[in-house]
Amino acid sequence: MSVLVYTENWDGKFKKLSFELVSYATGVAKMLNTTVTAVSIGKVNETELKKLGNYGANKIINVNNDKLITLDNQAYTSVIAEISHKENATIILIANNNTGKAIAPRLSVRLKAGVGSGVSKLPLNLNPFTVYKRTYSGNAFAHVVIKSDVKIITLAQNSFDLIETSDNAIIENLNVSIDGSLLKTVVKDVQKQSGKIVLTDADIVVSGGRGMKSPDNWPSLVELAALLGAATACSRPVSDEGWRPHEEHTGQTGKIIAPNLYIAVGISGATQHLAGISSSKYIVAINTDKDAPIFSAAQYGIVGDAMKVLPKLVDAVKEIKK
Amino acid sequence: MKILVCISNVPDTTTKIKFAEGNTSIDTTGIQWVINPWDELSLTRALELKDDAASGIKSVTVVHVGPASSEPTIRKALAIGADDAIRVNAESSDAWFVAAQIAEVVKNEQFDIIMCGIESSDYNGSVVGGMVSEFLGVPSVSAVSGINIENGQPVLTREIDGGKEVVTVSAPFVAIVQKGIAKEPRIAAMRGIMMARSKPVKLIEPLAVEPLTRIVVFEKPAPRAACKYVDADNPAQLIDLLQNEAKVI
Ligand SMILES: Cc1cc2nc3c(=O)[nH]c(=O)nc-3n(C[C@H](O)[C@H](O)[C@H](O)COP(=O)(O)OP(=O)(O)OC[C@H]3O[C@@H](n4cnc5c(N)ncnc54)[C@H](O)[C@@H]3O)c2cc1C
Ligand SMILES: Nc1ncnc2c1ncn2[C@@H]1O[C@H](COP(=O)(O)O)[C@@H](O)[C@H]1O
Numbered sequence: 256m257s258v259l260v261y262t263e264n265w266d267g268k269f270k271k272l273s274f275e276l277v278s279y280a281t282g283v284a285k286m287l288n289t290t291v292t293a294v295s296i297g298k299v300n301e302t303e304l305k306k307l308g309n310y311g312a313n314k315i316i317n318v319n320n321d322k323l324i325t326l327d328n329q330a331y332t333s334v335i336a337e338i339s340h341k342e343n344a345t346i347i348l349i350a351n352n353n354t355g356k357a358i359a360p361r362l363s364v365r366l367k368a369g370v371g372s373g374v375s376k377l378p379l380n381l382n383p384f385t386v387y388k389r390t391y392s393g394n395a396f397a398h399v400v401i402k403s404d405v406k407i408i409t410l411a412q413n414s415f416d417l418i419e420t421s422d423n424a425i426i427e428n429l430n431v432s433i434d435g436s437l438l439k440t441v442v443k444d445v446q447k448q449s450g451k452i453v454l455t456d457a458d459i460v461v462s463g464g465r466g467m468k469s470p471d472n473w474p475s476l477v478e479l480a481a482l483l484g485a486a487t488a489c490s491r492p493v494s495d496e497g498w499r500p501h502e503e504h505t506g507q508t509g510k511i512i513a514p515n516l517y518i519a520v521g522i523s524g525a526t527q528h529l530a531g532i533s534s535s536k537y538i539v540a541i542n543t544d545k546d547a548p549i550f551s552a553a554q555y556g557i558v559g560d561a562m563k564v565l566p567k568l569v570d571a572v573k574e575i576k577k
Numbered sequence: 578m579k580i581l582v583c584i585s586n587v588p589d590t591t592t593k594i595k596f597a598e599g600n601t602s603i604d605t606t607g608i609q610w611v612i613n614p615w616d617e618l619s620l621t622r623a624l625e626l627k628d629d630a631a632s633g634i635k636s637v638t639v640v641h642v643g644p645a646s647s648e649p650t651i652r653k654a655l656a657i658g659a660d661d662a663i664r665v666n667a668e669s670s671d672a673w674f675v676a677a678q679i680a681e682v683v684k685n686e687q688f689d690i691i692m693c694g695i696e697s698s699d700y701n702g703s704v705v706g707g708m709v710s711e712f713l714g715v716p717s718v719s720a721v722s723g724i725n726i727e728n729g730q731p732v733l734t735r736e737i738d739g740g741k742e743v744v745t746v747s748a749p750f751v752a753i754v755q756k757g758i759a760k761e762p763r764i765a766a767m768r769g770i771m772m773a774r775s776k777p778v779k780l781i782e783p784l785a786v787e788p789l790t791r792i793v794v795f796e797k798p799a800p801r802a803a804c805k806y807v808d809a810d811n812p813a814q815l816i817d818l819l820q821n822e823a824k825v826i
Contacts, residue, residue: 272814288635304773306691309727313772325742326737328707328710328716328717328718328719329716332711333696337760338736343805344708345643345699351703353719353720353736353737353738356695356703356707356719356720357705357717357719357720358707359710360676360703360704360705360706360707360711361707361708361710361711361717362670362675362706363704363707363708363789364673364676364711364712365711368693368789369671369673369789369790370672370673370702370789370790371810372701372702372703373614373701373703385793388701388759389701390589390700390795391594391603391699391701391703391738392590392698392701393598393798394593394594394796394797394798395594395796395797395798396795396796396797397788397792397793397795397796398792398794398795398796399793400789400790400792400793401789401791402789402791403789409703424736435771438717439715439716439746439750440716440742440744440745440746441744441746442742442744442747443732443743443744443745444742444743445737445740445741445742445743446740446742447737447738447740447741448739448740449739451739453738453739455738456738458825459825459826463753464646466808474702483826486678491613496760501756501757502736504756506619507614507698508614508615510754510756515825516623516819516823516825516826520683523697525591526590526591527590527591530590530698530741533798535826536823537819539815540804540817550804551801551803551804552801553801554801554802554804554805554823555804555805555806555807555815555818555819555823556804556805556806556807557806557807557812557815558806559806559808559809560809562808564809566815567812568812568815569815570813570824571787571812571813571815571816572816574813574818575816575826
């Protein structure tokens with residue numbers, strides 16, 4: 256019996272999300288009195304791999320195969336399934352992000368393992384095995400029993416704190432053979448902006464709504480974001496109008512995010528918008544209408560005109576960064 | 578080529594969710610049921626492809642696993658333009674169960690492109706599409722934000738961290754779609770609504786499949802602390818609170 260955790264890297268580096276997963280895995284392993292094995296696929300050097308040990312991984316299985324450079328859902332599933340058999344894993348942990356959503360369900364069928372997705376707490380109960388998951392776009396949470404012997408959990412981002420331990424992990428390099436003819440998705444073209452803060456894993460997000468009035472008013476919002484090391488986002492009408500790119504649209508039909516801090520500027524706080532951001536740790540609302548529903552979701556608020564408030568916020572942040 | 582669009586039947590996105598029977602199920606009084614927003618967009622894109630003779634798409638079928646009470650949602654899909662529908666007559670007890678039923682439908686009817694949404698807005702599972710593909714042993718492409726058919730070859734755009742990838746994949750495959758797949762959902766016109774009445778809805782009895790998960794109880798999210806207001810003339814105070822009280826910057 257062991258807990259297996261798939262740790263994703265981006266260009267050879269693990270993001271906070273991967274460490275959250277290992278911390279969570281360590282918590283689950285403690286409950287079950289067992290060990291944590293982390294799996295990494297891709298080119299990650301030893302110093303980076305060792306970091307997984309700082310959060311409690313006992314063993315790190317490092318898979319590096321040129322055929323696994325781009326995500327082929329079937330190939331990744333096969334590799335993780337094989338390792339999970341070898342490690343006799345009963346719990347498999349994956350992030351609830353694009354990659355996790357691609358792999359977890361396939362793995363589920365391969366291993367006949369029930370999935371609890373978007374989980375945000377340690378298991379509530381071991382017998383029956385019960386997880387706590389987000390439902391109705393954050394308007395409710397469900398206690399879900401997973402009945403199968405092997406269980407898959409996808410962890411919601413930013414829902415579990417990093418817990419450092421001083422354990423030393425062993426690294427095991429694993430060679431896997433991948434039959435090239437089985438790779439079914441062929442990548443023709445990649446358009447990637449490097450260096451940009453990716454919205455779905457940003458710690459801080461500054462977001463604008465229709466209350467920003469015009470795309471011309473965005474520079475102060477973008478400047479605030481840059482000063483805070485934040486990603487920028489927007490409400491749906493803003494992206495529909497073409498004021499901001501579609502990638503920035505958050506909400507039920509856009510991106511679902513859970514940063515530490517979400518600053519909503521000129522956003523009314525419609526349920527469909529909140530559906531994408533309600534798991535944020537802190538929400539700040541800046542809005543001229545004191546009755547705007549966003550204030551009921553926010554911990555901090557300013558009732559005021561965004562065009563006047565934003566420049567002052569920029570100055571205030573510059574002041575503390577001095 | 579034939580497209581199958583999987584649709585789930587969910588409460589309208591503005592619904593205030595309430596629970597019944599000791600919080601073990603949702604209180605359905607007054608709820609408006611709609612096609613899951615992602616599935617509505619999938620359907621729209623599937624119909625756009627069919628409208629383009631060069632795509633080689635011959636038909637668009639919708640499938641739903643659910644009881645007779647979800648018929649109006651199926652009719653809506655037909656009114657929007659689907660050619661026909663299949664309903665697997667069962668409560669959608671869990672994702673595993675639903676995916677097994679859909680996979681069986683695909684095996685029997687030979688669809689080339691199967692479209693699922695990235696998540697249903699009720700259960701937020703994000704798993705049915707991937708499960709269907711693995712049950713069938715066919716490729717799946719996830720986070721799909723665009724789909725085209727070029728010279729008979731499906732070409733998909735999928736979102737990756739910080740950008741996009743264009744991929745090709747051979748049919749049959751499952752496309753798990755998200756934002757961008759279509760601009761606006763297509764709306765049923767009067768003619769479509771009339772025509773929907775006579776379109777076929779095939780009823781299939783479910784395979785015996787044991788669900789792997791079960792919802793025991795629902796709870797509402799913990800209420801957030803009341804909002805602390807900062808004076809609009811002094812936003813520096815907000816920065817101070819974020820830095821020293823919330824400790825997030
Ligand atoms: C099926 C469905 C799915 C949807 N999905 C999404 C989704 O994913 N994401 C999403 O965002 N929406 C979604 N919507 C739309 C949603 O219902 C709202 O219409 C939308 O979120 C409103 O955007 P907004 O807050 O920017 O604009 P508005 O509602 O117009 O609000 C603008 C706000 O700005 C304030 N304001 C005005 N002037 C100023 C100023 N000078 N300074 C500061 N504040 C000011 C106003 O008081 C107001 O509160 C969806 C709708 C449907 C039906
Ligand atoms: N009962 C159902 N019948 C048909 N398709 C479904 C059903 N439930 C989910 N789906 C499909 O699977 C997608 C993801 O659902 P889920 O995994 O529940 O989040 C939805 O967008 C639908 O395309």
